Amino acid sequence: MRTHRIAVIPGDGIGPEVVREGVKVLEAAAVRAGMFRLEFDWLPWNCSYYRRHGRMMPADGIEQLRTYDGIYLGAVGDPSVPDHVSVWQLILPIRKAFQQYVNLRPAKLLAGLESPLRHKEARDLDFVIVRENTEGEYSDIGGRLHPGTPVEMAVQTSVFTRYGIERVARYALSLARRRRGHVAVATKSNGLAHTMPYWDEVIRSCRVEFPDVDVSFYHVDALSTLFVLRPETLDVVLATNLFGDILSDLGAAVVGGLGVAPAGNINPEKRFPSMFEPVHGSAPDIAGKGIANPIAAIWSGAMMLEHLGHPEPAAEVVRAIEQVLAEGRVWTRDLGGTASTEEVGDAVVRAL
Amino acid sequence: MRTHRIAVIPGDGIGPEVVREGVKVLEAAAVRAGMFRLEFDWLPWNCSYYRRHGRMMPADGIEQLRTYDGIYLGAVGDPSVPDHVSVWQLILPIRKAFQQYVNLRPAKLLAGLESPLRHKEARDLDFVIVRENTEGEYSDIGGRLHPGTPVEMAVQTSVFTRYGIERVARYALSLARRRRGHVAVATKSNGLAHTMPYWDEVIRSCRVEFPDVDVSFYHVDALSTLFVLRPETLDVVLATNLFGDILSDLGAAVVGGLGVAPAGNINPEKRFPSMFEPVHGSAPDIAGKGIANPIAAIWSGAMMLEHLGHPEPAAEVVRAIEQVLAEGRVWTRDLGGTASTEEVGDAVVRAL
Ligand SMILES: CC(C)[C@H](C(=O)O)[C@@H](O)C(=O)O
Ligand SMILES: CC(C)[C@H](C(=O)O)[C@@H](O)C(=O)O
Numbered sequence: 138m139r140t141h142r143i144a145v146i147p148g149d150g151i152g153p154e155v156v157r158e159g160v161k162v163l164e165a166a167a168v169r170a171g172m173f174r175l176e177f178d179w180l181p182w183n184c185s186y187y188r189r190h191g192r193m194m195p196a197d198g199i200e201q202l203r204t205y206d207g208i209y210l211g212a213v214g215d216p217s218v219p220d221h222v223s224v225w226q227l228i229l230p231i232r233k234a235f236q237q238y239v240n241l242r243p244a245k246l247l248a249g250l251e252s253p254l255r256h257k258e259a260r261d262l263d264f265v266i267v268r269e270n271t272e273g274e275y276s277d278i279g280g281r282l283h284p285g286t287p288v289e290m291a292v293q294t295s296v297f298t299r300y301g302i303e304r305v306a307r308y309a310l311s312l313a314r315r316r317r318g319h320v321a322v323a324t325k326s327n328g329l330a331h332t333m334p335y336w337d338e339v340i341r342s343c344r345v346e347f348p349d350v351d352v353s354f355y356h357v358d359a360l361s362t363l364f365v366l367r368p369e370t371l372d373v374v375l376a377t378n379l380f381g382d383i384l385s386d387l388g389a390a391v392v393g394g395l396g397v398a399p400a401g402n403i404n405p406e407k408r409f410p411s412m413f414e415p416v417h418g419s420a421p422d423i424a425g426k427g428i429a430n431p432i433a434a435i436w437s438g439a440m441m442l443e444h445l446g447h448p449e450p451a452a453e454v455v456r457a458i459e460q461v462l463a464e465g466r467v468w469t470r471d472l473g474g475t476a477s478t479e480e481v482g483d484a485v486v487r488a489l
Numbered sequence: 490m491r492t493h494r495i496a497v498i499p500g501d502g503i504g505p506e507v508v509r510e511g512v513k514v515l516e517a518a519a520v521r522a523g524m525f526r527l528e529f530d531w532l533p534w535n536c537s538y539y540r541r542h543g544r545m546m547p548a549d550g551i552e553q554l555r556t557y558d559g560i561y562l563g564a565v566g567d568p569s570v571p572d573h574v575s576v577w578q579l580i581l582p583i584r585k586a587f588q589q590y591v592n593l594r595p596a597k598l599l600a601g602l603e604s605p606l607r608h609k610e611a612r613d614l615d616f617v618i619v620r621e622n623t624e625g626e627y628s629d630i631g632g633r634l635h636p637g638t639p640v641e642m643a644v645q646t647s648v649f650t651r652y653g654i655e656r657v658a659r660y661a662l663s664l665a666r667r668r669r670g671h672v673a674v675a676t677k678s679n680g681l682a683h684t685m686p687y688w689d690e691v692i693r694s695c696r697v698e699f700p701d702v703d704v705s706f707y708h709v710d711a712l713s714t715l716f717v718l719r720p721e722t723l724d725v726v727l728a729t730n731l732f733g734d735i736l737s738d739l740g741a742a743v744v745g746g747l748g749v750a751p752a753g754n755i756n757p758e759k760r761f762p763s764m765f766e767p768v769h770g771s772a773p774d775i776a777g778k779g780i781a782n783p784i785a786a787i788w789s790g791a792m793m794l795e796h797l798g799h800p801e802p803a804a805e806v807v808r809a810i811e812q813v814l815a816e817g818r819v820w821t822r823d824l825g826g827t828a829s830t831e832e833v834g835d836a837v838v839r840a841l
Contacts, residue, residue, distance in 0.1 A: 192526055219762050220678055220708075221680075221686055224679045224680070229680075253718060255605055277683075284736075287651065287652065288652070290650040290651065291683055291684045292649075292683065293648050294644050295645050295647070296642060327575075329627070330629065359738060361742070362739065365717065382680065382709075383710050383713050384709060385710070386713055390718050392712035394518040425522070442761070
């Protein structure tokens, strides 16, 4: 029986609370499937680690992670550490070092949940965001000029490579082929006149390999209105790092909120470990209260099972989540219920 | 009696159709008010001008515009000209040359309209976006490297100056003082670790001058979910050029769509003419059919009247729009009706 070694990084705030439920569900799913074993190593890399060591993870953190089959992350960020420090020393280096160039974020209205959109139902809300995850606007190139003077300024340079665009575009195009055959590309070629026309051009050059996939380009401002007004027209949304970040939160909002939005940071070639984490952050305001919704984390865990080669157990976890949601009794506060984080985790295990 | 000279740039697509109704309403409002005269000069600067002259406006276009009291624009863009050419030669140079550093975009659910958000009504949807309009991500600094090779790339540099941030921040903070006293700042200081922490820092340094205004910082991804899930918490939203572009379309979507979303590109010191234009684009797909909604253009015209020092006539135009919408008989197709562009303009004139 194959054993998958998973690095668990619970992180900060509600991260540890939701990850605990995720691990519980994944263990139950593995036992039930009886085809593989999961071994979890818990790594205490977070903002309190930073306060003690002056860094978010050990100097050889990336080397340690490299030996695992998967990384399961809660959330990172605490008011005591500037956000750009915590994420640029933990999440972002992991995404970049392991060439997790696809950030895959399904936006699907689960059975039992109501969309905040008045006229939309489950059949209107089933799309997926493919976010470029290693370059683009999230560059570390920039700085300040003339500090302390009236002409002080800060600059930052976005970098888009043919290499980086092609690989994520091909992923999105082949994903669309296995779905409803449509890719909506987020661009802003009118305003950002150097990088975005290039992004469009490289994607156009890839699409010829996928003549059966229908590709439309939308300026990101107009596309964001489609998320609200006509989400039923969306299938696969292909976006840059920054636009994908914004659009995936918006996608989460229209299908019930961040409490139920999962994500995978994927290296499709499986040369390096992929990382699975809810779209939500560490939510310091509700941390420690045991009321955070663990569904996003549990679903992210199911995406990890699928990536590890176990689509059936993954689908069963999602079915169990849907059953719990549809029964409507064990809902956390964000969904209008009163259940605790742990009660939701237990209910999903029972539904399995 | 004072005469205001207005440069009208109808532009492309539905631009001329909606601007015609706007001018009609503004003329009626001026006659009714009897306190000022409006003189309109029509400038044929658009994509067909480009096809004839190889440029979107004459070489001295900015100099010509400088002599006007206001600029009234329809929309620019046609499939025959790359978007980044048309806007970088017309709208964007006007915004920058005339230091129209505030792009003011109200998101308000008008009487008679229903929000696409299930549980939200008019009292939940009344906020305004203050978008920085002259710098930031919309820079012309960038280019390509190694074209034609596998390591080809495109780069683009965002520039944020203390000067540029302070002036728009002060505008937003004083606007909040005249509204409900709250500013939500869109940032992304965790991901864009050079420019966005600087943006936050300069805004923090301005807020001390406005101790009575409450300021919250949100990452733009999280903020976009508030637009859908808790818009009632928003009053003034302060955003960079790019984030303001996205958020204002999203704001338009939650209050009934781009057909009813106005904008002003404002030079608050009135040293230079300001420009008023609907948020929507040229919509080539419905151009020439006479079915575009002119409300956004008419309302933008009302914002121009207010800027020219006529708040009462401006408010009357908005009241007339609301009356027409509330009656529900003369609605264009985007709102679910069958009225033509012209019929809506006529109805607003009658309601005046
Ligand atoms: C046409 C385009 C460059 C413009 C912008 O991005 O500013 C438009 O979307 C707008 O919002 O006015
Ligand atoms: C924490 C932050 C840097 C991150 C991002 O912007 O990528 C988060 O918002 C996400 O979407 O995973």
